[in-house]
Amino acid sequence: MAVVINGTTGIDTIQDGTVSTAKIVADAVTTPKIAETVNLGRRNLVTNGEMQICQRDSGVSGVTSTAYHVCDRWLNVINIGTWSITRQGPANAPNEFSNSLQYDCTTSASLSAGSELILAQRWEGQDLQHLKFGHSDAQSLTLSFWVYSSKTGTYTVEFDQYGDRQISQSYTIDSANTWEKKTITVSGDVSGSIDNDNTAEFQVLFWLAAGSNLTSGTFNNSAWASVTTANRVHPSQVNLADSTNNLFRITGIQLETGDTATPYEHIPKGDTYQRCLRYFFSSIRDENGVDRARRAFWMGHGTGNYLGAGMATFPAVMRTSPTCVPWRYSLNASSNQQGSGASGGIMYYNNQDFTHTYGYGVKAENWGIVGINCGENTTNGRASDNSHLMCGITASAEL
Amino acid sequence: MSEINFDWVRKIPDGEGGYDTDCYFVSIDGVECSVPMIEGNKEYDEIVKQVADGTLTIEEPTLPSE
Numbered sequence: 007m008a009v010v011i012n013g014t015t016g017i018d019t020i021q022d023g024t025v026s027t028a029k030i031v032a033d034a035v036t037t038p039k040i041a042e043t044v045n046l047g048r049r050n051l052v053t054n055g056e057m058q059i060c061q062r063d064s065g066v067s068g069v070t071s072t073a074y075h076v077c078d079r080w081l082n083v084i085n086i087g088t089w090s091i092t093r094q095g096p097a098n099a100p101n102e103f104s105n106s107l108q109y110d111c112t113t114s115a116s117l118s119a120g121s122e123l124i125l126a127q128r129w130e131g132q133d134l135q136h137l138k139f140g141h142s143d144a145q146s147l148t149l150s151f152w153v154y155s156s157k158t159g160t161y162t163v164e165f166d167q168y169g170d171r172q173i174s175q176s177y178t179i180d181s182a183n184t185w186e187k188k189t190i191t192v193s194g195d196v197s198g199s200i201d202n203d204n205t206a207e208f209q210v211l212f213w214l215a216a217g218s219n220l221t222s223g224t225f226n227n228s229a230w231a232s233v234t235t236a237n238r239v240h241p242s243q244v245n246l247a248d249s250t251n252n253l254f255r256i257t258g259i260q261l262e263t264g265d266t267a268t269p270y271e272h273i274p275k276g277d278t279y280q281r282c283l284r285y286f287f288s289s290i291r292d293e294n295g296v297d298r299a300r301r302a303f304w305m306g307h308g309t310g311n312y313l314g315a316g317m318a319t320f321p322a323v324m325r326t327s328p329t330c331v332p333w334r335y336s337l338n339a340s341s342n343q344q345g346s347g348a349s350g351g352i353m354y355y356n357n358q359d360f361t362h363t364y365g366y367g368v369k370a371e372n373w374g375i376v377g378i379n380c381g382e383n384t385t386n387g388r389a390s391d392n393s394h395l396m397c398g399i400t401a402s403a404e405l
Numbered sequence: 406m407s408e409i410n411f412d413w414v415r416k417i418p419d420g421e422g423g424y425d426t427d428c429y430f431v432s433i434d435g436v437e438c439s440v441p442m443i444e445g446n447k448e449y450d451e452i453v454k455q456v457a458d459g460t461l462t463i464e465e466p467t468l469p470s471e
Contacts, residue, residue, distance in 0.1 A: 071410060071434055072408045072409075073434070081408075083408065204445060205445055206447075311420045311421070312418065312419060312420030312425075313420070325445075326443060326445040326446050327441040327443045327445075327446055328441070328446070329431075329438050329439065329440045329441070329446060329447075329448045329449075330438060330439045330441075331436065331437070331438045331439070332439075364417060364418050364430075364466045365415055365417050365430030365437070365466060366417070366430060366439060367417040367425045367427060367428035367429070367430060367439050368428065368439035368441075369427050369428065369441075370428075370439070370441055379417055379419070379425050379427075379428070381417065381418060381420075382418075388420065402447075403446070403447075404447055405447065
């Protein structure tokens with residue numbers, strides 16, 4: 007029935023108290039409508055989802071093993087094929103984004119039973135308590151992302167409570183060498199639990215290849231369940247390692263609570279850099295993986311014993327005491343160099359490289375470095391009192 | 406499959422006849438690093454696990470060239 011209000015073109019005011027929730031049609035106000043105009047901040051649980059930050063390196067080649075190789079917070083699990091992994095620029099990203107992460111197969115390989123090729127991000131349990139896993143009102147999760155692949159077919163995304171319980175979903179890349187946006191929603195886990203601590207309690211895994219150990223069971227895409235290895239990956243999962251013509255790119259990864267994918271939450275690059283620093287810090291390279299040559303981070307002095315005493319504070323408190331690599335600081339070197347055995351010094355020691363004999367131990371807290379056990383120097387012996395010591399540092403507190 | 410491939414894990418002398426109690430000197434896939442002995446550090450937790458599993462032994466310090 008049409009409503010005419012005194013022949014006017016609209017309603018000037020509505021009396022206070024006359025519009026209640028019950029009087030609004032259920033589908034009149036929806037999340038997508040709100041998201042078009044309202045900034046729903048900090049909803050993306052993913053860090054560095056648009057692949058802007060790469061402190062370790064902007065690209066590596068010849069990759070055959072598992073590590074955080076390029077983009078911060080993104081673990082590359084690899085035991086099949088050889089890969090060139092690079093952060094790509096705007097030309098190889100959807101219009102909305104400035105970067106993507108690219109896998110380029112440089113040596114192909116056939117699947118073995120235990121083959122794994124995965125891109126993963128992990129979370130501390132203390133950051134996911136609001137998911138309410140283990141409760142009747144556990145939050146559903148929606149993952150959205152952009153993918154581009156030379157190889158069409160079925161791919162798998164797995165949601166995993168770090169080995170305890172998991173659920174997977176598949177998606178299809180329909181067109182080769184074309185950016186496609188994918189959205190996946192999974193229910194909350196009313197039976198699981200996420201410990202409230204700073205260790206890895208949850209991960210999302212983008213499978214790019216998987217052997218029969220992972221694909222031979224009944225694909226678990228229906229409900230959260232205890233992990234059965236054979237049920238984790240779709241039986242038709244693409245093997246991205248089967249040809250050197252294969253190339254895969256991904257960016258714009260967003261994980262949020264609820265069952266609706268909202269527009270990607272762009273945050274300033276500096277903010278993303280700060281979030282990444284909780285897990286990895288490099289004094290020798292910037293957020294784009296570019297060398298900061300001739301920069302010392304830690305500086306100390308010899309004590310006449312093995313200890314070099316001196317303090318340096320990380321730019322962000324890290325998740326835990328980090329694993330550290332000292333890097334040579336040398337006025338005579340054009341770039342920082344990593345210490346390596348007796349042939350490579352790690353510190354600048356009274357105008358000489360400090361060539362360690364027994365190794366070194368960086369005494370790192372989660373907030374900074376309080377000293378370095380320098381051991382013996384092959385030519386100078388122990389660092390003498392008040393001798394100068396300095397080095398760059400990479401520090402990893404990754405999950 | 407272990408995510409971390411230790412080439413070796415070594416104690417570090419403290420210069421007073423004992424060993425450093427804060428960290429190990431470690432090589433992972435050919436990259437040398439210092440791993441703090443603290444639960445929650447990913448590499449340390451993996452060292453503890455592999456030692457318990459009998460697949461890794463903490464080595465005495467030796468000259469790297471030996």
